Amino acid sequence: MASDKKINANRENGCKGKGPTSPEGKAWSRRNAIKSGLFSRMLVVAAAGERQEDFDALLSGVRNQFPAQDFLIAFLAGDLAKTIWGLQRLDVYQTAEIRKQCNTARYRRSLEKLAEVDTLKAQFIRDHSVLFAGAPLPADRVALSVSLEKTRIQLEQTSMGIEFLLEEIEGIQKEIERDGYLPRPTLELLANVCGVGDAHIKWVTWANGLAATEMEKFNTAEEADKTTFEKYKRLLSDLLKSKLDTMRVMKEVVNNLESVEERDYLASLVMPPMEVVEKIGRTDARLRRNFHKTLDTLMDFVYGKDR
Numbered sequence: 001m002a003s004d005k006k007i008n009a010n011r012e013n014g015c016k017g018k019g020p021t022s023p024e025g026k027a028w029s030r031r032n033a034i035k036s037g038l039f040s041r042m043l044v045v046a047a048a049g050e051r052q053e054d055f056d057a058l059l060s061g062v063r064n065q066f067p068a069q070d071f072l073i074a075f076l077a078g079d080l081a082k083t084i085w086g087l088q089r090l091d092v093y094q095t096a097e098i099r100k101q102c103n104t105a106r107y108r109r110s111l112e113k114l115a116e117v118d119t120l121k122a123q124f125i126r127d128h129s130v131l132f133a134g135a136p137l138p139a140d141r142v143a144l145s146v147s148l149e150k151t152r153i154q155l156e157q158t159s160m161g162i163e164f165l166l167e168e169i170e171g172i173q174k175e176i177e178r179d180g181y182l183p184r185p186t187l188e189l190l191a192n193v194c195g196v197g198d199a200h201i202k203w204v205t206w207a208n209g210l211a212a213t214e215m216e217k218f219n220t221a222e223e224a225d226k227t228t229f230e231k232y233k234r235l236l237s238d239l240l241k242s243k244l245d246t247m248r249v250m251k252e253v254v255n256n257l258e259s260v261e262e263r264d265y266l267a268s269l270v271m272p273p274m275e276v277v278e279k280i281g282r283t284d285a286r287l288r289r290n291f292h293k294t295l296d297t298l299m300d301f302v303y304g305k306d307r
Contacts, residue, residue, distance in 0.1 A: 062078075090284055149195060165247060172193075176237050
């Protein structure tokens, strides 16, 4: 059992805590009673976007339906307005639950896709680096080439993956515009980005060989004509622009497919979780029972029980 000294000390300490004193602090303190907007004891929950003037308009409209305005009828009309207000709040709550669930699912799917593409990008860069460095055995080189092609195909199935491949090709195109041809490492990277069987790569490899030959001539002979070299340089650049245009169209198609998939997926989430559905159902039933009971009582008072 606590001693008298400790009891007195506790009383003194309790007197020191007087709670919030500012208007803002008192307003926040009142909100502690709000466990959920749907089940709040507050009539108008401003934090949930409700406005006192909206409830006042509803109350005025309900009271105008009943000509006799004695105390009891005014009280029942107020109770009816509160019930209608609760039913409206229920609709808002359900809509908010669905919106929250859809937004959460959308962000979660975006993060999952980003993580998947980051993993594929890392795999692609790692395999290309090892392959270019020279795998020790022919079987290893074949395995790396197969892995690269598989990863590239997976990247092409997402808009973020295609964006990564586009960025790689755009970087290679800038190298062409700067140097006029592609060194072997860059050419191999382009082949892996586009796919070994891609028709653009065959033409790029052919044009790049001619451009490299002309560049060698230009480097060894100071007065060599640069016209032919510039022609192959433009050809190389045009070939890559064509590939970029093709991939941008592909990205747009994949974007549309992803939008349809996301829309259908979110449509499947229209129903809130079961525990929320049950909570909404119980509240809706209670409010509607109260609505009809109050309305019947009001009609009896105003028009008599023989109406």
